[in-house]
Amino acid sequence: MPEDGEPEYALASITSDFAHYWNYHDRYVKLYRDFSAIDEDGKTIKKEAFLRKLTSGKFLPLLIHTENSGGSYKLVKIPAHIAKDGCAVIAANAKTELRYFKMEGKPIPAFNFKDINGVEYSSANTKGKIVLFKCWFIGCSTCVKEMPELNKMVEKYNNRKDILFVSLAIDDKKPLQEFLTKTKFEYATVPGQDKYMTEKLKVAAYPTHFLINKNGILVKTVNTETAISEVLEQLAVQ
Structure with missing residues (x-):
């Protein structure tokens, strides 16, 4: 050794x-x-x-x-x-x-989203909660492949109302709705976020995941479900 x-x-x-x-x-x-x-x-x-x-x-x-x-x-x-x-x-x-x-250590760029079910997520109403953003699009095979593991993570923290799992997709609402009838994904899904992801979050590859603390501060940006789990475990006990 x-x-x-x-x-x-x-x-x-x-x-x-x-x-x-x-x-x-x-x-x-x-x-x-x-x-x-x-x-x-x-x-x-x-x-x-x-x-x-x-x-x-x-x-x-x-x-x-x-x-x-x-x-x-x-x-x-x-x-x-x-x-x-x-x-x-x-x-x-x-x-x-x-x-x-x-x-890292800076506020996540201001946001105000509405998911495909009409639920709103904003910089204001998510304060006091840990927020995870998954950035993806339907045609990204790696983005889709990791979904079963992400679903397990959502289930693991199901009793934690202070943790929000939100996916930001490039795709429009209708194709996302069609996709989600065939593929189980437990994150809230927000359509049409290409501009926010590329201009505000500076995403250059998919999937990319952002972990944000209860004060709206970016803690880590990672690209695998293993890394998400590791960072989230640390955040969840703070």
Whole structure:
């Protein structure tokens, strides 16, 4: 077992080719967490500085063994043999993470929605409640695939009237109604929110999930149901 400060995985094994690297990245790189950040020289730096360096396309985040619950990552130069495939992908991912990190701790952009059943959700009437936004559209296969797990999450917190699950869809009301007659989805669903998602929330990929605390402050932005569950568990006990 690695000691503190040592890599969890050998760099050579996870960068034998880009497919191996991305499998590692997808499973173990959780940049939404409050991790310990280490630069390429082994010095501790702030998370924002770490993400900015990643956006250069010159580095990858290597998971380092630590007792910190958020994990620890060190910047490592991208090996030349995967640079052609990897630089742009790693940089683009980091740019998204940096954009959302800079939104954390700030009020979620003002909203006033009406779902397909006529129920209103606004910045005012959701104060005092934890709010989850799922951003999606019908043609997004990943968005649809995660719905059964999201339904389980809604059921888990069914007795918590202070937690609201709201989905913001690109699609109009009628196609959403037709879709929801065939696919079970327990979130409240708001139609026609392309402009709010792209202009206000800066969503660039789907699905994207925003977790907002009882004061209307954005806590985290994530893109998997596992990450949602992790962050929501922390929020639910505060």
